[in-house]
Amino acid sequence: MIEFSLWDILRNLLLATRWTIVLSLIAFVGGATVGLVLTFMRLSSSRILQRFTSLYVDLFQGTPLLMQLFLIFFGAAALGHPISAWLAASVALTLFTSAFLCDIWRGCLEAVAKGQWHAARVLGMNYFQTMRHVILPQALRLSVPPTVGFSVQVIKGTALASIIGFVELTKAGTMLNNATFEPFTIFTLVALLYFALCYPLSCYARHLEKKLYDAGLR
């Protein structure tokens, strides 16, 4: 039986935190890319695309992330194409993130006052000119705080990858717990590490929100 010192525990958790960070980055970048495409599909004049995106958003917001993860992980295997926990987690979190970001960004675009569209129209701008020069710059400013805020949800979401066996921070915690039987210490440390990742982002999001508010944009 190996003895674990507090430092051993912390070192192992810190090493596992790397994978939490990597998975979060993949999910966030992937989710933002897909989310951007979805947002434009949502804005398009095609009824079918609009229906599709709102169904997509409703499905991912109305079901547990854990089920999405299971469906992709076990579903792929059941359909004859087993994939790694790593890939399943990346795909599931990307899709989950894209749905939420699409919803957030659509809200920001709609929050730009209707009068702005009218003002651009009477100045003779077409749809793309209006988007490019009037709507997007304003919506972009509005979208930064909630987007940063949502990144916290993504990081927390990666913890579910532990359930399908991907060794990130939470999984490392349960494994260390099985080896050391010091659950209180270990889960306190795990929680603190997540807090250290998430809290600065939460504060930053709040700071940005306040700046927007002070600028009178909200």
Place this chain on the structure above:
Amino acid sequence: MTLVCVKNVHKAFGDLEVLKGIDLEVGQGEVVAIIGRSGSGKSTLLRCLNQLEKHDRGAITIADKRLDGEAMSPKELSENVGMVFQSFNLFPHKTVGENVCLAPVVVRGESRASAEKVAREVLAKVGLSDKYDSYPAQLSGGQQQRVAIARALAMRPKVLLCDEVTSALDPELVGEVLRVLEALAAEGMTLILVTHEMGFARDVADRVVFMHQGRIHEAGPPADLFGNPQTAELKQFISAVL
């Protein structure tokens, strides 16, 4: 008989001195209108009278009892001094009847039945018996303000403070509120009003107080004040508002 007595009251917000020594006596049944420019301290004075603002120095008594500091509990204070606000401040989630009954039941511990009886009386007095079960959002501004008056009256205060009670109303709704106040005055209710309605001040008030830069600049019967203003500031004010 003096009901309300204000002695040398001072109030500052930070460096800004808003009240610079106010002395005022209001008799039982008297109607006093306080006029003056915005920023002259008239609303602050009114708010000191029921301690929504705590004054820094001086003394305020009602029926010979100190009301400032910790001398009076909020309950006791509300039984002595009622207040009606510019923006009505009715509780939106309660019906008209509930708005009026709330404080008697919660603060005074009256039974619901007796509170409801009083509520119907005071609502009849402001001419809104038929609105007992309506919600504030279903009433016009003038009706809402009359409910607010009824709500204050239900606590049976000795004096009623009115803070620009018609300023938030559309012009055609001002009259119905002023008529209610006039009727109250005729019944012998003691009223202290901050108002921009000079016609009302002239016709209904027993005394008009003109405030200027945190002091009582001139005071007297309306006929004297409006007919024969003594100071340049009051002359200027009257010519500006009339």
Place this chain on the structure above:
Amino acid sequence: MGVTLDFLTLLPYASELVRGLTTTVILTVVTTLTGIALAVVVAYLRLHGRSWTRFCMGSYVEVTRNTPFIVQLFFIFFGLPGLGIQIDAITAAFLAMTLNLAAYSAEILRAGIGATAQGQLEAARALGMTRLQSYRHVVLIPAFARVYPALISQSVIVMLGSAVVSQISVFDLTYAANFIQSRNFRSFEVYLVITLAYLLLAFVMRRVFMLAGNRLFAYQQGESR
């Protein structure tokens, strides 16, 4: 590809499905009530408590909002017994969900309370109400009405997040899914059905909340003068 979906293999497990669904529904209903009730207390203390109470409440809210629910659950279920506090799985699930919902809802409510017009508070004071009286009769209901949609969303999020309690062997919907697929080896079909069950649950929950809201906050109707 010779893959076929076979949903009929789920039928023998109807009683497990019902058991799982019942647990999830009960967990959700109870924690929604306890969580929001606790949120009122937390929000009040965060606004009006003594400085150290405010600090404690603030820390609780921030730690909860910035750590994953599964870690909170493990901390309560595995960690607390390490301190000598014995707790069974279902209690741990109730506790974790309540504390989680309360932290988020307290922040939502705090915003709702903060949006109370100054005049409402002054009117309550002028009528002689103490702060607690004015909270009870004047502040809280309109505050709830203002933030009601956000509270609905948060409760739904906690319901969906409760799938994780299966990991400490609480027999909820997800546990039922794991149980069934370990017997009939039809994981995809099982998880698909359970996912749809969650979707339906979320839909029903929003509906019920909305109807309740229309009754609770009936005073807002006829707002247009």
